[in-house]
Amino acid sequence: MDHKQEHRVLVADDERVIRQGLQMLITRHYRDLTVLEASNGLECWNVLKTEPQIRLAFIDIRMPEMNGLQICEKVKTAGVAVKMVIISGFRDFDYARQALRYGVIDYLLKPVNPSDVLRLVHEAVTTPLPATQLNERQERLIIEEMRRWIHDHLHEDMTLHDLSRRFHYSVSYVSMLFKKEMGTGFQEYLLDCRMQRAKHLLLDPALRISHVAQQVGYTNPKAFSIAFRKVCGIPPTEYREMRGRETIPEVRYDSHQYP
The missing domain is CATH 3.40.50.2300 (Response regulator)
Incomplete structure (x- = not known):
């Protein structure tokens, strides 16, 4: 040809x-x-x-x-x-x-x-x-943009409905997209993102636990501590003490370098 x-x-x-x-x-x-x-x-x-x-x-x-x-x-x-x-x-x-x-x-x-x-x-x-591959490529683009937005707004209250309104897609479609592309539900993904961000913030001894909580979307420090312990197995104070005893290189967190 x-x-x-x-x-x-x-x-x-x-x-x-x-x-x-x-x-x-x-x-x-x-x-x-x-x-x-x-x-x-x-x-x-x-x-x-x-x-x-x-x-x-x-x-x-x-x-x-x-x-x-x-x-x-x-x-x-x-x-x-x-x-x-x-x-x-x-x-x-x-x-x-x-x-x-x-x-x-x-x-x-x-x-x-x-x-x-x-x-x-x-x-x-x-x-x-084929058309099916085009649809899959478009869905990957959509989910990547949603992930960027989530990581830029972890300090805000956020629900699946909020995300669907922000991007003008139905709740059921956004929910399906997360399970298909990320292998997990929206709430599970959001919680994991917040805890990963909290781990980075806890490496700074100058930040109070209450401030770390606010930065990852929790107005109640106690609720944050409960969630952190549930995900990470230990309270945030103990995590900070444990990491503080280690020799840790300087960590810089870029909100766009999401997991």
Whole structure:
């Protein structure tokens, strides 16, 4: 099969260095593919609707003339047969959620990982993805965004209903997603996250137990101690004393480095 004649890839980004970088990466590994470029949203849309050989499009979410989400909406409405990947410098789930509704197969954050680009080209051009795999990829993206949000808000009161309202999905769907992707229920996952965060905070002897409790969503220190003991087997005071006797290197906790 002559891929150059039948399959093409589009890279749309208003930053020339990004367009050329992706173009060089793809053609270096797939020399029989043609990689087209678009420097703004309108140009991107015009190429997509006039080039039926395009199988995959990498689309920057912020471009002049027309943004990436508007392009994805037009592609879905017009029924253009192309797999779309959004490239963005933003972690805001509002962008990702809208992109998913337009049928985007992946959402890559800048700086883009070259292995992700090559994987997507291989899947879309060489071995097209079945619809079931696309759904699974979208669900993994959804659960990752939910996990990021949870870890940024462990100090707040949080329920499954709160999470479903925040991300505009039904309670039953969010519950199913956690069990499917994480192998545990939402409450179990939340409790584990809070206790892992508490362990890191307890390594700082300057923090009072009550303050640690507040940082992981407990207004009542006694309730926190009961929960900590249930999960970890010992009270937080004993955990701190035990770890304090050990030689422990400095620990820095990044809220995005979730378990």
